[in-house]
Amino acid sequence: xxxxxxxxxxxxxxxxxxxxxxxxxxxxxxxxxxxxxxxxxxxxxxxxxxxxxxxxxxxxxxxxxxxxxxxxxxxxxxxxxxxxxxxxxxxxxxxxxxxxxxxxxxxxxxxxxxxxxxxxxxxxxxxxxxxxxxxxxxxxxxxxxxxxxxxxxxxxxxxxxxxxxxxxxxxxxxxxxxxxxxxxxxxxxxxxxxxxxxxxxxxxxxxxxxxxxxxxxxxxxxxxxxxxxxxxxxxxxxxxxxxxxxxxxxxxxxxxxxxxxxxxxxxxxxxxxxxxxxxxxxxxxxxxxxxxxxxxxxxxxxxxxxxxxxxxxxxxxxxxxxxxxxxxxxxxxxxxxxxxxxxxxxxxxxxxxxxxxxxxxxxxxxxxxxxxxxxx
Amino acid sequence: xxxxxxxxxxxxxxxxxxxxxxxxxxxxxxxxxxxxxxxxxxxxxxxxxxxxxxxxxxxxxxxxxxxxxxxxxxxxxxxxxxxxxxxxxxxxxxxxxxxxxxxxxxxxxxxxxxxxxxxxxxxxxxxxxxxxxxxxxxxxxxxxxxxxxxxxxxxxxxxxxxxxxxxxxxxxxxxxxxxxxxxxxxxxxxxxxxxxxxxxxxxxxxxxxxxxxxxxxxxxxxxxxxxxxxxxxxxxxxxxxxxxxxxxxxxxxxxxxxxxxxxxxxxxxxxxxxxxxxxxxxxxxxxxxxxxxxxxxxxxxxxxxxxxxxxxxxxxxxxxxxxxxxxxxxxxxxxxxxxxxxxxxxxxxxxxxxxxxxxxxxxxxxxxxxxxxxxx
Numbered sequence: 001x002x003x004x005x006x007x008x009x010x011x012x013x014x015x016x017x018x019x020x021x022x023x024x025x026x027x028x029x030x031x032x033x034x035x036x037x038x039x040x041x042x043x044x045x046x047x048x049x050x051x052x053x054x055x056x057x058x059x060x061x062x063x064x065x066x067x068x069x070x071x072x073x074x075x076x077x078x079x080x081x082x083x084x085x086x087x088x089x090x091x092x093x094x095x096x097x098x099x100x101x102x103x104x105x106x107x108x109x110x111x112x113x114x115x116x117x118x119x120x121x122x123x124x125x126x127x128x129x130x131x132x133x134x135x136x137x138x139x140x141x142x143x144x145x146x147x148x149x150x151x152x153x154x155x156x157x158x159x160x161x162x163x164x165x166x167x168x169x170x171x172x173x174x175x176x177x178x179x180x181x182x183x184x185x186x187x188x189x190x191x192x193x194x195x196x197x198x199x200x201x202x203x204x205x206x207x208x209x210x211x212x213x214x215x216x217x218x219x220x221x222x223x224x225x226x227x228x229x230x231x232x233x234x235x236x237x238x239x240x241x242x243x244x245x246x247x248x249x250x251x252x253x254x255x256x257x258x259x260x261x262x263x264x265x266x267x268x269x270x271x272x273x274x275x276x277x278x279x280x281x282x283x284x285x286x287x288x289x290x291x292x293x294x295x296x297x298x299x300x301x302x303x304x305x306x307x308x309x310x311x312x313x314x315x316x317x318x319x320x321x322x323x324x325x326x327x328x329x330x331x332x333x334x335x336x337x338x339x340x341x342x343x344x345x346x347x348x349x350x351x352x353x354x355x356x357x358x359x360x361x362x363x364x365x366x367x368x369x370x371x372x373x374x375x376x
Numbered sequence: 377x378x379x380x381x382x383x384x385x386x387x388x389x390x391x392x393x394x395x396x397x398x399x400x401x402x403x404x405x406x407x408x409x410x411x412x413x414x415x416x417x418x419x420x421x422x423x424x425x426x427x428x429x430x431x432x433x434x435x436x437x438x439x440x441x442x443x444x445x446x447x448x449x450x451x452x453x454x455x456x457x458x459x460x461x462x463x464x465x466x467x468x469x470x471x472x473x474x475x476x477x478x479x480x481x482x483x484x485x486x487x488x489x490x491x492x493x494x495x496x497x498x499x500x501x502x503x504x505x506x507x508x509x510x511x512x513x514x515x516x517x518x519x520x521x522x523x524x525x526x527x528x529x530x531x532x533x534x535x536x537x538x539x540x541x542x543x544x545x546x547x548x549x550x551x552x553x554x555x556x557x558x559x560x561x562x563x564x565x566x567x568x569x570x571x572x573x574x575x576x577x578x579x580x581x582x583x584x585x586x587x588x589x590x591x592x593x594x595x596x597x598x599x600x601x602x603x604x605x606x607x608x609x610x611x612x613x614x615x616x617x618x619x620x621x622x623x624x625x626x627x628x629x630x631x632x633x634x635x636x637x638x639x640x641x642x643x644x645x646x647x648x649x650x651x652x653x654x655x656x657x658x659x660x661x662x663x664x665x666x667x668x669x670x671x672x673x674x675x676x677x678x679x680x681x682x683x684x685x686x687x688x689x690x691x692x693x694x695x696x697x698x699x700x701x702x703x704x705x706x707x708x709x710x711x712x713x714x715x716x717x718x719x720x721x722x723x724x725x726x727x728x729x730x731x732x733x734x735x736x737x738x739x740x741x742x743x744x745x746x747x748x749x750x751x752x
Contacts, residue, residue, distance in 0.1 A: 011607070041471060070649075072645075083480065094642050096644025100672075255649055261653055268752065271468050272749060307744055
């Protein structure tokens with residue numbers, strides 16, 4: 001296995017004002033590192049860490065993904081990736097709920113736990129409960145020496161390096177990437193992935209680091225918007241499909257460090273109640289990267305616009321047509337739908353950062369929160 | 377089948393200031409009506425409507441529950457009931473998401489769609505998509521002549537009578553009851569329900585109408601609290617397990633008619649980010665009816681109290697000990713855990729109602745919302 005050591009200069013801020021901003025900008029590198037040694041010359045995905053376990057996932061009939069907070073949001077995207085590429089049914093659970101809800105687990109169940117620190121108390125307890133019930137457990141974690149890595153059957157380390165800011169950024173995107181690699185790996189074992197999509201996915205993965213760099217270069221596009229929302233009481237994120245999962249993460253990021261009450265909604269669900277909260281100038285951030293759901297999401301944008309909302313759209317380069325519905329747009333480079341979350345989350349991380357900076361908050365250590373939640 | 381006709385006086389407010397309050401108070405009756413003719417002398421559950429379909433659910437291996445808004449929240453509770461009593465895996469999906477996410481459906485899949493009006497566009501489309509993919513579809517709806525009832529394979533009508541207020545109350549509790557009856561029915565077919573629990577459940581169901589009356593008699597307990605939150609910018613609902621599902625519905629109710637930005641959280645998930653939003657006097661409504669999770673939820677209450685929150689606890693009669701953690705308490709009568717949501721939601725409906733009344737809002741016709749969402 002490729003070994004990437006953590007150096008002392010990784011825990012200093014360098015040119016950046018905050019660890020969070022530094023970590024956001026490290027993402028091209030941490031994505032490269034997380035791919036390193038895991039895609040071979042024939043574009044197959046392999047995990048040197050899983051080599052001793054070859055064939056271990058052949059009989060898996062059901063997968064649970066169990067995590068908390070940001071890692072849970074990574075799991076929502078990861079679950080969709082796995083189902084799409086392998087057609088194994090996946091269910092995502094919040095760890096503090098999963099433990100107590102008497103889940104249906106057999107010896108053909110794989111439980112994937114996700115935790116940056118590998119010490120999240122509820123996730124560790126869910127891991128133990130899953131093993132007790134006969135499931136195999138795979139851990140996706142950033143700390144290979146952690147309790148969760150130690151107690152799992154299999155481990156896929158993310159290569160994000162030390163994450164200091166409480167609000168997770170580079171750990172999240174490497175978790176998404178690890179899920180994508182694992183989905184392809186599983187699909188190779190199950191032979192459920194066509195050659196064409198396989199090639200497109202690997203090509204798409206390899207392009208990600210440079211694409212994230214490009215999103216970071218355009219940081220100013222969202223900076224003004226971020227500063228303009230600092231006095232908002234409420235803010236909403238909307239999206240459909242994977243865009244909804246990313247919206248959940250964008251909303252959590254903003255809450256954690258800006259203390260603005262934001263909430264993410266599946267775009268089609270707004271009119272079943274929450275539309276009542278939209279009034280003149282309520283900021284709404286709309287993710288529109290699922291181009292096959294474009295018309296549907298645009299019609300939801302029009303619903304909030306009709307009530308006076310101010311809409312920032314996040315969409316794919318070239319889709320200038322969205323300006324007919326949204327007030328402002330931030331573009332991300334084109335990618336496969338399954339990979340778009342890794343790009344789309346970056347402007348949301350920047351919005352959270354710059355809004356909090358404008359508010360003068362303690363960005364790296366937000367009030368009330370701990371980096372690693374080791375209590376239940 | 378028992379036939380209950382809708383009378384003209386059901387669509388007048390009578391002694392009540394608003395349809396919503398009238399409908400909240402009708403719940404003892406609508407629960408009785410929804411049970412009527414469905415529990416026989418030997419305490420078995422039978423649905424005259426499903427008699428021609430006897431044995432139809434024998435081979436079901438997987439159940440999806442698909443709905444929008446309040447009906448989706450009913451599905452979250454219903455899914456837990458079905459899994460608990462039958463051990464068939466259940467997954468709940470928002471209809472506008474389910475349609476487009478390429479769900480894994482076989483001819484052994486049952487899709488349960490839930491809609492008060494039976495005309496919800498996304499739910500109807502999900503029904504069609506499910507049937508196209510080979511699933512059987514069961515509809516739980518309040519309007520047996522609706523499109524959803526017409527196009528489903530099986531229908532369980534709820535007997536809530538006409539619901540006029542946009543914010544659904546009696547339809548929700550009859551949906552919960554219908555799910556409970558169906559869970560027992562399915563467990564009878566599958567022989568997965570022990571005699572003792574069966575007897576306790578049926579006894580618990582029969583007690584519900586009188587217990588809801590009792591909760592309504594104590595409406596004043598929550599009225600003062602409701603009036604006190606009218607100027608809050610943000611409010612949080614927390615709970616674990618079924619209490620979390622009820623919290624989601626309580627939060628939606630409050631949003632719909634008070635326009636206060638409230639949000640529901642699985643209690644164990646707060647410290648993964650949202651705790652940052654809790655400050656002095658932030659109102660938090662904590663549902664604590666899962667007595668086996670009592671200590672865990674109380675520790676989450678202490679977390680928000682430590683940040684200055686003002687906590688209203690909803691718990692089971694006799695549990696005065698909660699006053700050591702919460703500032704105020706509203707009691708509900710003791711019941712089986714699976715049935716507690718039907719009782720616990722009632723004070724939340726009243727809180728939404730009285731907060732909105734204090735705000736002078738148009739309670740029966742909140743801004744921006746339609747009773748039946750027939751667009752996508």
